[in-house]
Every structure is written in structure tokens, then in C-alpha cells.
Amino acid sequence: MSPDQSESPDVPEAPDLETCYVGPVRVRREPGESSKTTDRRLLEWVDPNDADLRAERTMRDSWRVLRIQSEFVAGFDAMSEVAEAVTVFGSARLVPGSADYDLAVRLGAALGEAGYAVITGGGPGAMEAANRGAWDAGAQSIGLNIELPFEQHLNEWVDMGMHFRYFFVRKTMFVKYAQAFVCLPGGFGTLDEMFEALTLVQTKKVVRFPIVLIGRDHWTGLIDWMREVLLAKGMISPDDLELLHVVDEPSEAVDIIAAAAAGRGGR
Numbered sequence: 514m515s516p517d518q519s520e521s522p523d524v525p526e527a528p529d530l531e532t533c534y535v536g537p538v539r540v541r542r543e544p545g546e547s548s549k550t551t552d553r554r555l556l557e558w559v560d561p562n563d564a565d566l567r568a569e570r571t572m573r574d575s576w577r578v579l580r581i582q583s584e585f586v587a588g589f590d591a592m593s594e595v596a597e598a599v600t601v602f603g604s605a606r607l608v609p610g611s612a613d614y615d616l617a618v619r620l621g622a623a624l625g626e627a628g629y630a631v632i633t634g635g636g637p638g639a640m641e642a643a644n645r646g647a648w649d650a651g652a653q654s655i656g657l658n659i660e661l662p663f664e665q666h667l668n669e670w671v672d673m674g675m676h677f678r679y680f681f682v683r684k685t686m687f688v689k690y691a692q693a694f695v696c697l698p699g700g701f702g703t704l705d706e707m708f709e710a711l712t713l714v715q716t717k718k719v720v721r722f723p724i725v726l727i728g729r730d731h732w733t734g735l736i737d738w739m740r741e742v743l744l745a746k747g748m749i750s751p752d753d754l755e756l757l758h759v760v761d762e763p764s765e766a767v768d769i770i771a772a773a774a775a776g777r778g779g780r
């Protein structure tokens with residue numbers, strides 16, 4: 514090797530780029546460069562007085578339908594082999610070593626040991642922990658991730674994972690392939706998922722299946738408010754409150770789910 518060859522060539526340093534997913538496509542961008550998610554583009558407001566923008570939107574939305582359709586097809590194909598499953602929701606912000614993270618691991622394991630596949634949002638926190646428990650129990654561990662404006666990873670405890678562009682497509686998969694929901698302690702995302710499940714059951718859009726809230730400390734205040742405000746004002750009926758089961762232990766959640774399955778003639 515000549516002295517010239519041993520010298521390091523004058524290669525420009527790789528720029529510090531941000532990574533994110535646009536549907537299945539991984540893109541790297543300059544920090545701060547606009548990264549509108551697909552959902553945001555779909556829901557973007559367009560000035561109705563601007564005829565050109567309206568025409569452009571109509572064209573884009575028509576094509577968008579094909580993309581939505583393809584996401585449903587990919588989801589249905591991927592999920593078609595899933596056996597009995599339970600969808601688990603919960604805070605993306607739980608950290609390993611915390612009591613709630615540990616609860617989520619134990620929940621995933623208890624569901625897995627009872628023969629259920631575990632479906633989560635595939636992200637960090639409670640999702641990672643529940644997938645981890647299911648994985649440890651040798652159960653199918655599924656993560657349905659979503660495109661967000663910052664980099665998203667499937668957690669490492671997922672053995673079948675997907676990235677969705679559209680929230681509503683992903684939510685369909687959470688419901689369609691599960692026979693129960695369990696909500697761990699969580700924030701707005703978890704509450705959104707819990708209330709969506711609840712209204713689907715309340716309006717009989719899905720046959721009554723259990724929604725279990727695990728962690729009494731976290732959920733009791735909300736249930737009290739539902740009773741003291743919503744029920745008292747006649748905005749829900751007494752039966753509606755019974756659609757939610759509040760427990761502390763993963764084994765209680767599994768018992769409720771198994772009893773509901775037996776009541777439907779399953780298991």
C-alpha cells in the first residue's frame with residue numbers, strides 16, 4: 514500500500530439527519546424540515562374559497578383512497594393468521610423498572626400463558642412491556658405501529674409488526690382481531706383507544722366483549738366521574754358502566770376475558 518492510499522480520503526461528513534417513516538418508506542430529512550404525517554395531510558384544512566387548492570385536494574383525495582385501500586389489504590393479509598388475541602393499550606411513556614411497566618410485562622405474560630396472542634401499538638412503554646411479557650411466554654406478540662412526525666421503531670419484543678399510515682386503519686385492526694381489550698394506565702392516547710372501544714361496545718358495533726382497565730389507582734377517579742357526572746346527568750345508563758371491568762391483577766383480567774369467551778361459546 515502506498516503512503517497516499519493509507520491517508521484517509523477527504524470524505525464530507527454525513528449530515529445530521531432525522532429519520533422517520535412515511536408509510537413503509539424510511540426517509541431522512543434535515544432537522545426541522547416539515548414532516549407532515551399522512552394523517553395530517555389527509556385532515557389538512559383547505560381554504561374553500563381557493564378553487565385551485567380545492568381542485569388539487571379533490572385529485573389528491575381520490576388517489577388517497579387507493580392508498581387507504583392498500584393499507585387495509587396489507588393489514589387484513591398480515592392479521593389473517595392471528596388466532597385468539599387480546600389488544601393491550603397503555604402509556605407510551607412507561608419506563609422499564611417502574612411498577613406500571615412491570616404490571617404490563619406480567620399482563621402480557623398472563624395473556625400469553627392463557628393462549629392469547631397479544632396485540633399492541635408496537636411502540637415503547639406499556640406496548641413494549643406487554644409485547645415483552647407475551648414474547649417471554651412464547652405467545653404471538655404483535656405490534657401495530659403508526660406513522661408519527663418523529664422516528665418510530667417497533668419495539669424489539671414484537672414478532673409480527675406493521676407500520677400504518679392511517680390511524681383509523683390501524684384502529685380497525687386493533688378491534689377486528691381481538692376478543693377483548695385491556696387498558697393499562699395511560700394518557701390521552703390510551704383514553705382515546707379506551708373510549709373508542711367503549712362506544713363500539715355501547716352502540717353494539719362489536720358484540721359485547723370485555724374492556725378491562727387494569728390498575729385501580731389509575732382508573733377509579735375516571736369511573737367515579739362517569740358515575741357522578743355522566744350517569745347523574747342521564748348521559749349514560751347504568752348498564753353502560755358495567756361495560757368496564759376495573760381490576761388490579763393480570764390474572765383477574767384473564768379470568769374476565771376467559772369467562773366472556775366461554776359465555777359466547779368459545780373455549
Ligand SMILES: C/C(=C\CNc1ncnc2c1ncn2[C@@H]1O[C@H](COP(=O)(O)O)[C@@H](O)[C@H]1O)CO
Nearest residue numbers: 602603604605606634636659699700701702703
Ligand atoms: C410519545 C412516545 C412514543 C410515541 N410512540 C407511539 N408508538 C405507537 N403507538 C403509540 C405511540 N404513542 C401513543 N401510541 C398509542 O396510544 C397509546 C398510548 O398513548 P398515551 O398517550 O401514551 O397513553 C398506545 O396504546 C398506542 O396505541 C414516547 O416517547
